[in-house]
Amino acid sequence: MNAFWSALTFLTRIPVRFQATEQDWYHSVKHYPYVGMVIGIFLAGIAGITQWLFPDVLHSLAVVAFWVYITGGLHLDGWMDTADGLGSARSRERMLEIMKDSRVGAMGVLACFLLLAVKVVSLYWITTNLPLLSVSYVLIIIPFAARVSLLGCIYFWPYVHKGKGMASGFREHLHMKHIIISIVISSLVAFLLVGYQLAIIFFVLTTVTHYLFNRMIVKQLGGLTGDTYGAQIECIEMVLLLGAVSYLHHGGLIGW
Template identity: 45%
Template sequence: MNSFLTALSFLTRIPVGVKMERKTWQTSPIWYPAVGMVIGSVLVVLYQMFASIFPPAVTGMLVVTGWVFLTGGLHLDGLMDTADGLGSHRDREEMLAIMKDSRTGAMGVLAAIVVLGLKVVCLASFATGEWVPLIVAPIIGRMALLAGIKCFPYLREKGLGSQLGAGIPQWAWMISLVFGAVVVSAIAGGRGMILLLGAGCFFFFLAYGMVKRLGGLTGDSYGALAEGIETMVLLLGVATTGWGS
């Protein structure tokens, strides 16, 4: 339970009052899909509340604003840093130095505008009564974090993510990913498989691209993966409205 609360405290701004310890921090990634379900549930409540008052465009903007507030912009910050680094077209060491710089450049701002804009217009494009992509997007996005930590090397020896996942047995990783897939399938029905497969292909495209250029992943890369996958799930959700649900 402490590992779950640690994951909830790290990935959201929900006050849980748990003291973050090394062991619970290391094992917290297996709870990321569950935290994604919590985030998605909150977003659905916000969406239904705002949709009963405002037109679609305003509803989309308000929900995405709530999304950023709920997560503290954690992954959005990683997306911007990653875009600044990769968008600089420098050599590997210079890109990593740019990503570590606390200042945000033009490419980071553009990446944030594009991702947030796509999320808003996707929500504004939902059919009446639609909410399935909104609840599953954070789940699949946190599954991408889990897969990124497990499947790809971490670059920084003293980075925030350097100890994530240490000591977690193989079966626990698998159970966590299966849990996320089962929840998505239970919520989205046959359509959930399309969302999972589409997001999975996009995940490997993004992850391999970053590893090829950087030599591995960083905490910022994880954030970029989460934001990218969430956005892709929303896009696929709009494209597959009414399919197999």
């Protein structure tokens, strides 16, 4: 259980009075997907409150704002740093230096704006076309799926600084069984909550986005970094929201 609390304190701003050891941090990696589900449950709760308080546009904006807040902007920071690095079109070494810079450049700001705009508009469209319960189900699944994919980043793809940093420790404590279990659980939850059609769409979109995004990063940088881990989470969440919008736009139904 210590490993789960470590994952919760690392990936969210949820207040947990807990002092983690180094081993707790390393073992926490297998709990990342379930922290994603916790984030989704909080988002569903906020969606219920804000839909009662505000009109649809402000409701969607409030949910996305809380989405950023509950993660402490951790993944969004990675998204902006990755955009700054890749957008510079410099040498591999220079791109990595830019990504380490604490200052945010023009590409990072633009990428942040576009990402949040897509999330707000997509959620607004979903909110206006679905009852609150169905919206809540979608919000629970998306962070869950994105963090299942994070395990794949750590396990299957090379880290740019081989043998260095926390990523190496995470990789040593992550096994294939953890990935399989998280995929099975997230798939079952998705099937139960949103029905088999949207669950399959989410699975395919997550898998394809995971592969294409990380393949691009490895080609550009030679491996993944902590920033690209966060960027991939943000990218998959955005793609899944767009996938839900497209599915509903073409007459798809949520549930059974």
